Amino acid sequence: MILPVIMSGGSGSRLWPLSRALHPKQFLALLNENTLLQETVNRLDDIQCLNPLIICNNEHRFIVAEQLRANDTVASDIILEPMGRNTAPAITLAALAAIDKxxxxxxLVLAADHVIKDVVAFQKAVFDAKEFAAENKLVTFGIVPTHAETGYGYIKxxxxxxxxMSEGFDVDSFVEKPNLATAQTYLDSGEYLWNSGMFMFKASRYLEELSKFSPDMLAICTQAYESKTQDLDFTRISADIFAKCPEDSIDYAVMERTEDAIVVPMNAGWSDVGSFSSLWEVSEKDDNGNVKLGDIISHNTTNSYINAGHKLVTTVGVDNLVIIETKDALLVACKDQVQDVKVIVEKLKLDDRYEYKHQREVYRPWGKYDSLDFGDRDQVKRISVKPGAKLSIQMHHHRAEHWIVVSGTAKVTNGDNNFLLTENQSTYIPAGVVHALENPGILPLELIEVQSGSYLGEDDIVRFEDRYGRI
Structure with a gap:
């Protein structure tokens, strides 16, 4: 039986400001109404397989769970990595979890943030790989190249x-990202495929090869997994042990060293959406070569990617641009230089800017909030609480809060008092007072929160009780 293993990591840097560190691209709906994570799950529909196992960052766990729920997908497990250690340790945890059951x-190891347009061709490649993997081969999927690409590694x-009746090739070698001239020779030779980062093998066979080439990694991952704990629907791995694990990709740790590597070609309209230029390439365009999403008016505009999230965006006489408008940031870049967006992100990170990690709209397990306005001693948020959800019982040292219900019903704890609030009703919570907010109804609860005080950071929260395990 096939167990899909979906790796849902990522730093959110290459498609900033659409993606952020706490909301990377796999959680975005970039081509249709589904997010890339949901699309990754959906293309498994006609493959007889077990429920997918997801590996993700601890900070992304509730987004993953919510997007799977919205997609009517039940995960066999959601494993939380305490910190990133590249693909080899992540896949090792998945293999250990499979054997443990x-x-x-x-x-079937997949990335959560890839685009694959031809699902039938993808599934055919999976069926071909299954034949080799069942015979103890370690299979990687090689993408049939369409042009001389310098942004991908290659497989000869x-x-x-x-x-x-299944066709594959022995792996001659893995090749690092080439320069343009070398990439062209690879393309002309017909002997090279793009390295997709997707794999298939028996769980036991992978662990067997890892024990030969990276025994320290296997030993530490085994210790970390055996010290796991269960937290709601999530499997937590021991952070203290996992932190000692070597950081390495599966290519370096196993695939380049095993004698049993097979590459199965895949020609399925694949892209890792590694930049806005690659997103432009896989998106539907108008007659002028433009991709336009949102409220946009253009004149004499060609070959551009324009995404207007919340405001009217107008363009006149421009070509080959990327223009991204979000609630809190604007990016204008030449489409040929969008790989350098990561330079901006590094600057934001160095300056400890809010825009590096968060979008203005922040998702939580109970719902979301949108920061509408900031001042030196005040902040206004619009808070949405899902039916039946409850924020933690908490207290703030440095700020007071005023809640005004816009729609729905709020069940409020304010010190020693418990009461209901409905539309246009409000309550004031002084600093230092224990409080909680819950939506007891069947409709979403919407309210405006006005904060005031000497410090308004999200870390000024003392939680006393939390149904989502955040204490």
Whole structure:
């Protein structure tokens, strides 16, 4: 049986300001109404497989859970990495989890943030890979190149192999990202494929090869997994142990060193959406070569990607631009230089800017909030609480809060008092007073929160009780 393993990491830097550190691209709906994570799950529909296992950052856990719920997807497990250690340790945790359940499935390792337009071709490649993986081969998927690309690593294919009508090739070598001239020679030769970062192999076979080439990694991952704890629907890995794990990709740790690597070609309209230029390439364009999303009026504008999230965006006489408007940031870049967006993100990170990590609209397990206005000693938020959800019982040292209900019903704890508020009713919570907010109804609760005080940071929260395990 196939167990899909979906790796949902990412720093949110390459598609900033659409993506952020706490809301990277796999959680964005970039091509249709589904997010990239949801699309990754959906393309498994016609493959007989187990419920997917998700590996994600601890800080992304509630976004992952909510997007799976909205997609009517039940995960077999959601493993939380305490910190990023690249792909080899992440896949090792998945293999250990599979073996721990008493099975030895074929792991289909996928990234949560890829675009694959031809789902039938993707599924055909998976079925081909399954034949080789069942025979103890370690399979990687190589993308049939369409142009000389310098942003991807390459796989040189070796001797052709067939098994039960499935076709693959021995892996001759893995090649680092080339310069343009070298990439062109790869394309002309017909012997090279793009390295997709997708794999298939038996869980036990992967662990066997890892034990040969990276025994320290296997030992530490095993210790960390055996010290796991369960937190709601999430499996937490021991941070103290996992922090000692070597940081390495599966390519370096196993695939480049094993003698049993097979590459299966895939020609399925694949992209890792690694930049706005690649997003432009896979998106639907108008007659002028423009991708336009949102309220946009253009004149003499060509070959551009324009995304207006919240305001009217107008363009006159421009070509080859990327223009991204969000609630709290604006990016204007030449489409040929969008790889350098990460330079801006590094500057934001260095300056400890809010825009590096967060969008103005921030998702929480109970709902979301939108920071409408900031002052030196005040902040205004619009808060949305899902039906049946409850914020933690908490207290703030440095700020007071005033809640005004816009719609729905709020169940409020304010010190020793418990009461209901409905539309146009309000309450004031002084600094230092224990309080809580809950939506007891069947409709979303919307309210305006006005904060005032000497410090308004999100870390000024003392939680006493929390149903989402955040204490």
């Amino acid at each position: 008493g099975d030895d499935p074929l792991l 294919r070796g001797v052709k192999q067939t098994f039960n």
